[in-house]
Amino acid sequence: MVPVLEPLQITDFNPKTNRFLAYGTQSKACMEIDAEGNVLSSVDLTGEGPGHFGPGMSGLGYLGDNIVVEGAGAYYFFDADWNYLEKFTPGSGYIPLSYISGKPDAVEINGVNTVIKAKSQNYNGNVELKEGHFNTAMMLEAFNSKSQEPTELLPYPENSIYRTSELYFDGHEPKISYNKQKEELILMLPLEPKMYKYELKNNRFEFVSTSNLDLKNFRTPQGIPYEDQHKNPLKNFGRSNELNYVYRVLNSSILDVNSYGEITMIRYKTGAKEPTNIIRFEEALKYAKSESETLYSFFVKDKMVLETDIDLGRYVRLSETQFLVPYVNEEEELDYNKFYIYELKKVK
Numbered sequence: 001m002v003p004v005l006e007p008l009q010i011t012d013f014n015p016k017t018n019r020f021l022a023y024g025t026q027s028k029a030c031m032e033i034d035a036e037g038n039v040l041s042s043v044d045l046t047g048e049g050p051g052h053f054g055p056g057m058s059g060l061g062y063l064g065d066n067i068v069v070e071g072a073g074a075y076y077f078f079d080a081d082w083n084y085l086e087k088f089t090p091g092s093g094y095i096p097l098s099y100i101s102g103k104p105d106a107v108e109i110n111g112v113n114t115v116i117k118a119k120s121q122n123y124n125g126n127v128e129l130k131e132g133h134f135n136t137a138m139m140l141e142a143f144n145s146k147s148q149e150p151t152e153l154l155p156y157p158e159n160s161i162y163r164t165s166e167l168y169f170d171g172h173e174p175k176i177s178y179n180k181q182k183e184e185l186i187l188m189l190p191l192e193p194k195m196y197k198y199e200l201k202n203n204r205f206e207f208v209s210t211s212n213l214d215l216k217n218f219r220t221p222q223g224i225p226y227e228d229q230h231k232n233p234l235k236n237f238g239r240s241n242e243l244n245y246v247y248r249v250l251n252s253s254i255l256d257v258n259s260y261g262e263i264t265m266i267r268y269k270t271g272a273k274e275p276t277n278i279i280r281f282e283e284a285l286k287y288a289k290s291e292s293e294t295l296y297s298f299f300v301k302d303k304m305v306l307e308t309d310i311d312l313g314r315y316v317r318l319s320e321t322q323f324l325v326p327y328v329n330e331e332e333e334l335d336y337n338k339f340y341i342y343e344l345k346k347v348k
Helices: 242-250 281-291
Strands: 008-014 019-024 030-034 039-043 057-063 066-071 074-078 084-088 105-109 112-118 138-143 151-155 175-179 184-188 194-201 204-212 253-260 263-269 294-300 303-308 322-326 339-343
Touching: 008 057, 008 322, 019 057, 057 105, 105 175, 112 175, 184 253, 242 281
Parallel strands: 175 253
Antiparallel strands: 008 019, 019 030, 030 039, 057 066, 066 074, 074 084, 105 112, 112 138, 138 151, 175 184, 184 194, 194 204, 253 263, 263 294, 294 303, 322 339
16 A cells, blocks of 8 residues: 555566656656555656656656656656656657556666667658558667667568558557566567567567467458548547547557566457448447457466456566556545555466
8 A cells, every 4th residue: 555645656666676666647746665655755857947847747667777757758867866867859748647658668788778669650640651661660769868869670570460461550559578587578569469579689689489379359450551541530630540540449459568587468459359340430439348358368488378357457567477456446535545466376
């Protein structure tokens, strides 16, 4: 339990110090908390000035012994005592209403703790991509507090649906997790039940393997012709075709991946059980609400050992077998935040 009135989001855990980073969803305060729930430090980084991210932030995590905050279209780097070090632009520019996306992924490259993130290909549908774009596009970008420009990493796999299909698919930003224990990057593309593994060798990622996963009701996605990307845009949602939003809701999709030691955890949605003729976004939302499932699957050496529909939203991985999940009950008013620790155990 954490004795703070506002809803907190725990975003990251440091096993070296046994401490957590937390985000105040109302105050936007950044906090560090110990394992007993004591708030060790709390800082307000909103507003203006060096190290301040303005109206909102979208990421908070540990970067080695330091801390990184994503907000206001930039990444802000702090030492362990919240002293501002450097800033790197651009970030996402995303301003959340309450909860944030969590911690940025980080890896040590050339002895420097480096952020790696999915590279935006069309900037939320504002840029129209040409057919064949994914044959040469790079999936990731990497940078640290001293970077002038991001370094692009890893082309889309040759056998991925984004390179082999003539259709355009709007969900194309990869989900990634760096497994520090195995020095492996686990990458999954949203519309494929495949796990791509890359090994960190000589400060660069080298492809290792592709694993085809048996995920429940994960079907072939629907897409649109490349030339239709900006036709029939959804009102008040930018330039992107309304069908892009429809298929984002109805297609099966990988939502998140997290790898620690030998266990990889995947969150995905099943979407519509079969292709539909739905063309309106509101209708797609209603259909998905009744038909789509969100599931969590756990894999050991590419073999599924557990699948559950228990809501593990906003979890934080503590170890190979343990993860922290917030207690949520909208009908109960509490003057503190409560969290559960789930543990995976082998059943004989």
